[in-house]
Amino acid sequence: MLNPPSLPGRQKRKSQHKIESLEAYAIDACTNDDQKKTAGMILRAMGLVKTASSALNLLIDVGYFPVHVNLDLLKFNIRVDYPDExxxxxxxxxxxxxDPDEVDRKDLTHLKVYAIDVDEADELDDALSATRLLDGRIKVWIHVADPTSLVQPGSIVDRNTKEVPDAGCCGRDQHPKHFLHGFMLYREAMKRGTSIFLPTATYPMFPEKLAMEGMSLKQGELCNAVTVSVVLHSDGRIWEGNSDLWATDSHLEIFLSE
Structure with missing residues (x-):
């Protein structure tokens, strides 16, 4: 039988239990009656009413929560940090x-490419180009940022696996080291499921620097994208006999327009 923990260890666990109970009570996420009872006892001992807002304010007062804590992040267990690896x-x-698609990319830098967004936009996912053909029709190009040039989809690995696959299974002529880094990032993104956009902050599926720089369209820089084009009549209708709908990996230069 293990020796009982020292008193400081017991006190630490008791304090942690009290904090966790107050946090669960503050966000209406108590998982058992003990958490509710513990939170209620603490609030009563502090002379506070037994409400979620009282628990929240107490946690702010003791420095456990920042003043402007976003409770939705806590309620939905949204992770805002990333593991060091x-x-x-x-x-x-x-x-x-x-870039595993480098040899297949088409150079579209001759096009004027525009993204409509605010000046402080950090992440540009798509942009447009338009050219007028000799017969008066308009050809529209839709460019979408290509994150798969850095991180491959899970078709080449089991998305539920907990172990990093052997580098020998990498596909699309990827460099083994690049593949392993990409797999680790893909697995993390699958755990998160989606990027979170809030009025106060954005929490992308991938680490911020990678999402904002490597996976976005950047103004005035050569960017990797997947491009689709469509031909329109002069009145804006899609050309019925359009055989020019295609997708390609491309290189772009972006011009930001407000």
Missing amino acids: VISAAENLLSEPF
């Missing part, structure tokens, strides 16, 4: 870029 993998991909 995921941050390291993102930095490695940015420092040693390897």
Whole structure:
């Protein structure tokens, strides 16, 4: 039988239990009656009413929560930080870029490419181009940022696996090191499921630097994108006999328009 923990250890666990009970009570996420009872006893001992807002204010007063804490992040258990190994993998991909589609990309830098967004936009996902053909029809190009140039979809790996696959299974002529970094980031993104956009902050599926730099369209820089084009009549209708609807990997330069 293990020796009982020392008194400081017991006190630490009791304090942690009290904090966790107050937090659960503040966000209406108590999982058992003991948490409710513990939170109620603490609030009563502090001379506070037994409400979620009282628990929240107490946690702010003791410095456990920041003053402007976003409770929705806590209620939905949204992670805002990334493991160190995921941050390291993102930095490695940015420092040693390897594009498996490089030989297939078409140079579209002759097009004027416009993204409509605010000046302070950090992440541009798509942009447009338009050219007028000799017969008066208009050809519209839709450019979408290509994050798969850095991180491959899960078709080549089991998205539920907990182990990093052997580098020998990498596909699309990827460099083994690039593949392993990409797999680690892909697995982290699958755990998160989506990027979170709030009025006060954005929490992307991938580490912020990778999402904002490597996976976005950047103004005045050469960018990787997937491009689709469609031909329109002069009145805006899609050309019925359109055979020019296609997708390609491309290189772009972006011009930001307010």
